[in-house]
Amino acid sequence: MPRPKKHHNLKVVQGTARPDRDGPPLVDLPLVSDVPAPPDWLPNAHAIKEWNRLAPILHANKLLTEAGISTLGQLCALHGKIVQLYAAGEAPVASMVAQLRGFSNDFGLTPVAQGKVRPNGNPEKPDNPFAAIGKPPAQKR
Template identity: 70%
Template sequence: MANPKKPRALKVVSGTVQPSRDEKPSVEMPPVSDVPEPPDWMPNAHAIKEWNRLAPILVANKLLTEAGLGAFGQLCALHGKLVQLWAAGEAPVASMVAQYRNLINDFGLTPVSQGKVKPVGEEPAGNKFSQRGRRTA
């Protein structure tokens, strides 16, 4: 790799971010303001309990949107199925565990993914070390 692309974070720190080349923010969906009731199709009590446990946390942190309710429902339903399997003394298949892990990462519910998921509608903090717009004598 002769000329690797400089990461955006380094451009921000050095003050060389150019608005014409800067990455544009993605589409933002409005967050859900009130904790929704679990859908009727939830497969079992474990899934409903997980919905009631996680929904207030996600709403409070503006991580649950109308568009994300289906995926959140799938996360809770899969959690309920996994709990049923483990309670019955059976092991779930690897693809179920992998899908569950992917879904909890999508919602920022693991320590590693918490830093990657940003609340809806929040502007990133400006760089207090940037020299742009300041005049030096």
Template identity: 65%
Template sequence: MANPRKPAALKLVAGTDRPDRKGADPIDLPLVSEVPLPPDWLPNQHAKTEWDRLARILHANRLLTEASLTSLAHLCALDGKIKQLYTAGETPTASMVAQLRAYQSEFGLTPVAQGKVKPAEREANGNQFAGNGRRRAS
């Protein structure tokens, strides 16, 4: 691959990081203080079980926010419906499976997506090498 992009961490170490090229700061959504109960409208026990499982995992990793509760509920409802279809000997549609996979990726629940999601508690406190004496580009 010709001219791959240099990772941001290497730019900081090299002293070539430029503030004008940084993206906007992510919004700071309030975290859920404790693991919430599943919504009453979840369609079946499979969905409620998935809610209990995922809500605990996401809460422990500080990824569950007030704003993400509805998306988590939709993920669990879809998961419950797919499991219900499989239990009945039927096959879910490809779009249902694709949508479930998309929801799972949004929460960092697939192997590839895990590297893209950064939990709030693990945010870096800055780069210890940023002030390494090199001149910054201006």
């Protein structure tokens, strides 16, 4: 069984990154300009409440794209259905819980997934505090 690929950021830190080994470029999907209203097909109030909770968070972190709106809707609809089952004293089937967990991971909403999801768009590049390490100090003229 082949070893899993090391994340590019780890290669950069370790000094083993090579441009000829970079993977294909990531797709840059268009971000939504404003927080969208919940779709009218959401099945219940719990789903709408979850949409109103998650959509602003994802939008603020540049994780909500035009292509991801329907997936967010599915996540919220599934969340609403699971809450209804719990409220009725029933337990959801394991596949529903697993699917909800998968949707949550896709948006980086679990602690483990937060490190794997990168914001979309072109954020301003912060200054690199390590850029001057190893460079000779600038000489005054």
